[in-house]
Amino acid sequence: MKSIIFEKTGKPTEILKSTDVPMPEPGPNEVRVKVIAAPINPSDLMFVQNLYGIRPQLPSGAGFEGMGIVDALGEGVQMRMGMRVSFTSIGTWSEYAIAHHRSLIPVPDSMPDDIAAQLFVNPFTAYAMVQDAKVPEGGWLMLTAAGSAFGKMVIQLCKMRGINTIGTVRRDGLNEELKALGLTEVVNVETENLTARVKQITAGAGVNCVLDAVGGHTASEALKCLGRGGAMLIYGVLSMQNPTIDAGLLIFRELTVRGFWLTDWMRRVDSHTRQDVAQNVISLLASGAIQLPVEASYSLDQIAEAVDHADRHGRWGKILIKP
Structure with missing residues (x-):
């Protein structure tokens, strides 16, 4: 499968590349997600440059959030296969990604893929x-x-x-x-x-x-x-x-x-507050009350063009990676 990997930190347009890697297998409490779309957020670009609060363990995947379909379950996970989910992980710019089952948010049928891909980082923040x-x-x-x-x-x-x-x-x-x-x-x-x-x-x-x-x-x-x-x-x-x-x-x-x-913030607040935020965000996005426009989508092989576009001033919408 294809995945965006970087072996050193630096300018995203120069170091990110699409690489063939083995299909990952989920461990205990993990799931494998077939990725449909993943956004390029400023935090993703900071991470690649080693300027974020989480430091990359090289070689590393890129991308912190995305949406897709549950494709495989690890030991101890009780979940329906084929579910559409929003998820967070390190390495979402990939054809398949591994995520902890607690990071998954079921996506309602009424929410388009492009919106679901952006469900967590910006709306929750x-x-x-x-x-x-x-x-x-x-x-x-x-x-x-x-x-x-x-x-x-x-x-x-x-x-x-x-x-x-x-x-x-x-x-x-x-x-x-x-x-x-x-x-x-x-x-x-x-x-x-x-x-x-x-x-x-x-x-x-x-x-x-x-x-x-x-x-x-x-x-x-x-x-x-x-x-x-x-x-x-x-x-x-x-x-x-x-x-x-x-x-x-x-x-x-x-x-x-x-x-x-x-x-x-997610660690600091209680579970009731987290659930309240999740329910309100999902409701606002699914109903169309809040709009999250998308300016362009790119494939994994177009990663250099994608991150260059994402870093431009004057954009009116999000840039997505669609494996």
């Missing part, structure tokens, strides 16, 4: 972060990199909850689409002064919370946009630069800055 942000109805939440798949999910969730949103962009090409999804205000950080615009938008009060994926200068400026008692949740560093933290702001506005990683 977005839902959990909006919960953690604790912005009241009528309050303001700001998100950087608003045009990302994650950003679009947050915008739609906030609209449902009556939360006002400010999104930062670097180009104006997606502004109308973001507004149609429910974004209240958009700020182009290349042409506008972020702190001045946010002060104007919020009548000087500032925002309740910032969800930041960019880091660097954008995050430093976004911190200044927080109102008294506000919080910044950092879940990515797309700029590959650390923000500059103004200690005076933290002290005199009583601000909070902390990181968010879905892996740790």
Whole structure:
């Protein structure tokens, strides 16, 4: 079978390749999944570059999530063969992948494959972060990199909850689409002064919370946009630069800055909370209430083109690998 393997860490376009490997067999508590589709997320590309919280054990597969059909069961697994499932593992960019049975989420018939492939990482992170942000109805939440798949999910969730949103962009090409999804205000950080615009938008009060994926200068400026008692949740560093933290702001506005990683959040919360998030996310996606657009799909043999496309600025949808 074909699988994307890398033997050293580095630039994804240069080191990822489709390789013929033996068919994997599931061990105890594991299943084998025939992969139908798997997304390319920023965390996948960070992992390949050895910049993620989980370090690759070389040689390593790539891809953290996907969807497919249960193809084989390991010892101790009671599950129906042929089920459509969303799953997480290391090495989902492959014709077949091994996953722990607890990582599987049954996919309802009403959910298309392209949506099911994106079920976990972005939707769960977005839902959990909006919960953690604790912005009241009528309050303001700001998100950087608003045009990302994650950003679009947050915008739609906030609209449902009556939360006002400010999104930062670097180009104006997606502004109308973001507004149609429910974004209240958009700020182009290349042409506008972020702190001045946010002060104007919020009548000087500032925002309740910032969800930041960019880091660097954008995050430093976004911190200044927080109102008294506000919080910044950092879940990515797309700029590959650390923000500059103004200690005076933290002290005199009583601000909070902390990181968010879905892996740790899933470990931290109780089973009831995890089930609640799963049920709500599945319901929203299956009903079409939340949209997860796909821009393009590639085969395993087109992996270099796929990761190059996924890393481009200005995308309007997710890039999928379809073995």
